[in-house]
Amino acid sequence: MWRDSANSQFYDRSAKSQLFVPNGGIVIAALLAMLTLQVFRLPGSSSKPFVWVEFVTFALIPLVALLVLKFRFSDLTVNSISKTSIYGFQAGGVIVCGLVVLWHLIARSFHAGQANEIMALVVIQCAAWYLAIFSKVPGFERTSAVLSSALVFFVGCMAERIGVFVVASLFAVVVLWWLLGRYWRRMADKAVDGRSQMLTINGAAIGGTTLVVATVVFLVSLIPLANGGIMLEGFMPFSGGRDGMQDPFARSGIGNGDLIRAGRNATTTGAVDSDNFIEGHKPSMYDVNSERYNGPVVRRKRSNRTVSLDSTAKHLDNAKQSEQSGRSFRTMRESNKPSELEMEERITKALFFVEGSVPARFVNNSFHHFDGWDWSNEPLPRTDQTKQLPNIFLDKKLGKPVYHIAQIVSDYLTGRRMHRVKVMRLDTTTLPASSLLTRWHIDRVDTPNLFRWNDAGLIRMDGDFIPPHAMIDIDSFVPNYHLLRSFGQAESISQPKLQHDSQESRFLQLPDNAADKTIEGLVARWTTRVQPGWSQVEAIVDRMRNDYEFNPDWQRDDQVAETVGHFFEQNGGPSYMFATTCALALRKAGYQTRLTSGFLVQKKDYDWKSRQSVVTSENLHVWPEVCLDGKFWIPVEPTPGYPIPYSDQTAWQWVSAKVFMAWKWVGKHPLFSVACVASLAAIVVLRAEIVTLLMLFWWCLVKSFWPSGLLRTTRQLIDLRFSLAGDRRPRSSTIGSWYRRVDPDLPARFFDLWNADNFSNGSFSVPKADLVSTCREPLSSLTFKKIREFTSRTKKADSV
């Protein structure tokens, strides 16, 4: 043996053949590579808990897999591993990488995902870790070392934080240690048989070399990489800065909200395809939130737009701070070079950008009064408004200001949906959000009473408009349409209140005109034999979508007829005609309805490259909304070709709805729930007995109906008992040798029959009665209890 106390784990030959004992050096190296990436990622991540949860999860997955495989295939060794098994291990690595990608895609729906580049690094990180855990599989150890080294090298080049360099230095030391161990191992393998394999290893030399390398790496890491402020936060567009320091007050309105931070002396600002932040004279969210908001607008000094960092690095010394820096925290550079494009040509067409799942609806206005030609939005009586509209209050969550709408509770609002909106040219005070908005957040905006209800029952911001580049995180409820449809069947929740008791409601108002009779007839026909409630609403909407033709070019002729009449004459029309007719039909059926205008963001608007949807004036749309419980507005879509609201329910929404339903059901049936839990616990505790009992039942069935398979079923049943007792028969052991460990006096008849059936070419026949009695012998002798006792006895003896 060639063993050194310090490095024994690297070339201990006795451990070489154990497949599920990973190489310690490479595991430590991979762990340090993971930590290097963590240190690199953390400051730029929007959600640090998410990053840590991801780290722990994907560190544990290969470890758990290792333990499971070690338990299941304890007899598998490096020497006996087959090619198929190697392919299996490789497939496992691919699955882990796939899980990482899936994890990030899911996380993006919670606004916790990161850029594709970061995701790629995490995939490499997890692959290296997986390979390190299964480093005894041929080829895995070296591949893990290469991936880990590449990862650390790349991260080391990209970062200038001291933490990254400290961890990277440790990584270098460990990899050096591993390489030395590997070198000695290879030396030992080449020793001539019959000769002494005692190799002298000078531990002090290894330690000294390692220390020198570590010191050099550490000293090198202290040297600053560059004088210029190059700072890539998660590879996203950034604002930069000369000294690389982050100015927390420079975030509002720049970059992408919380994710991106500007440097103190920022040299690039503004949105991707628009510089109106620099050139414009509109107040930013910073201004809105500062005391100087609504003060006199000071016209800024005109200057040429700033350009990217690289080409201007040499001019950085000439940069000077803007006179407006007290308000706009920017650094401008004077340049004589005139801009090639006019300002108007560079302004984006986007009204706002949206991150989050689509289709989604962002309400801009709503109307409740229709005179036959026009919808109007008369202010609600003050008493009604006070009664219906809940309070808005400011709260803090994780240290960030969040506006809440009080008392948003309904059994039918089970799902949540989050969007991030970046306002560009949306000159409105109405918050672009769903009708079921529950809370919203704008970074560093914490002014109380900044948001109020407007006359249309929507949230508006004080001022003339929401400032461009404001980043708003919106959290809305998603109605559970399944529950709405099946109301009356689900006993655990209250029935939804959709129809109003009194015909005096403003949302049931109908114009007095000729089309009224037509609508009445249609509604009566469409809702016949349909259960009142949401089913009737959907029946009306479905008929609208199916029976009429959508044509955006058909316009209303004011001289001929009112809107609805014209719609019926044309047998269709543009979306506002569909919405109007549907709203009136729903009102006729007794459902409080309002007409809503806003922006419908569809899949086609989604830009995969930037992972956001671009909303322009082309997204303007009109749809009706039905009132639930007197305070919630549920959108419906009567226009054919437009997506039904939330028809593409995300998996999370589906799961949360189911969980909510289950929770309600449990609350309604406590005794039964306790009984269920107790039964489940009993099943878990007695699972082995139950499974063997079921298998015995199956054996009886085979005995009665398929006696030819009785031998095999008997063997399977006994094997199952061994497995459940924790003493699974290895595939390399014959049943005779394995079963006789428990009972050496087992009758040979069963084994003789089994062997003759499997290994003899000659034919033989056994009467069914004999076959059954022969199979019954080992079954009655090798009981589950007996096997379990034997297993525990053996394990005790082994441990002693």
Place this chain on the structure above:
Amino acid sequence: MIHQSDAVTHSSVDALRKRLNEALVGKADVVELVIACVLAQGHLLFDDLPGLGKTTLAKALSASIGGQFARIQCTPDLLPTDISGFNIFNQKTHEFEFRRGPVFSDLLLADEINRATPRTQSALFEAMAERQVTLDNQTMPLASTFFVIATQNPIESHGAYPLPEAQLDRFAIKLSIGYPARRDEVAMLADNIGDSIQQEAQQPVVSLADLESIQSAVKRTEVNQAVRNYLVELATATRQHQDVAIGLSPRGLITWQRMAQAWAYLQGRNFVTPDDIQTVAKPVLRLRISGGSRGSDPVIEEIIHSISVPGE
């Protein structure tokens, strides 16, 4: 599962088993393997410490089987002609006459074979592999039941010549007897067993004709295709194992199958099962696989554990 025609020969095997168990108390498993080796027409190598009953068992076996028995006590000055025989000039007839050596017997006991020089050891090569002796361009066949039992002492290396791989491969199995259990040792002393062996050694219990008949019955023992595949997979595994320098040869594989057939026959079956393959694996492979410092047994176990048994 036994053929009706084999019933008679099985009684002879039972008698042989009884005789050998009386000669070597408490080692029924060793005796069983010795009988299997005889039935498989293989040659047997005992590798164990002195005084454990190697020669006693060999002599008991020779005495139990009818036919001519010869013994060579191997020493460094033993010559090849002392084994194979030699030509001598007859002055009366003025012709060379061939004087047969001990190899022309039915059972040859080569005691302490590793004390003979490699040159002398080689004299046994042809006899063991091809059951014939070639001398001065004359080839003389040996008895069809020719069977070699060799013994060697593993601890005394001074003045010993380890058997080369090629020679080892000509043996079917290598057995170690080991110390008897305490109970058997007490019984052995009480019964004074040595005397009784000498008394009964004069009476063979299996005739050569019966032995030939049994050996041909063993050859007819059926080996299923799945079992054959299993054997080949095991042989391949020996060649791929990293601690095995030279894997199992095709001759070794054939020997393994034949031993498994003999074992199946002894168990009263006319077909071979994976159990038979595994049971005879260690005696067969110990000769052919060197596990280096780990020893061959752990390596053999690893090889067996690496291959799934058929019939699952």
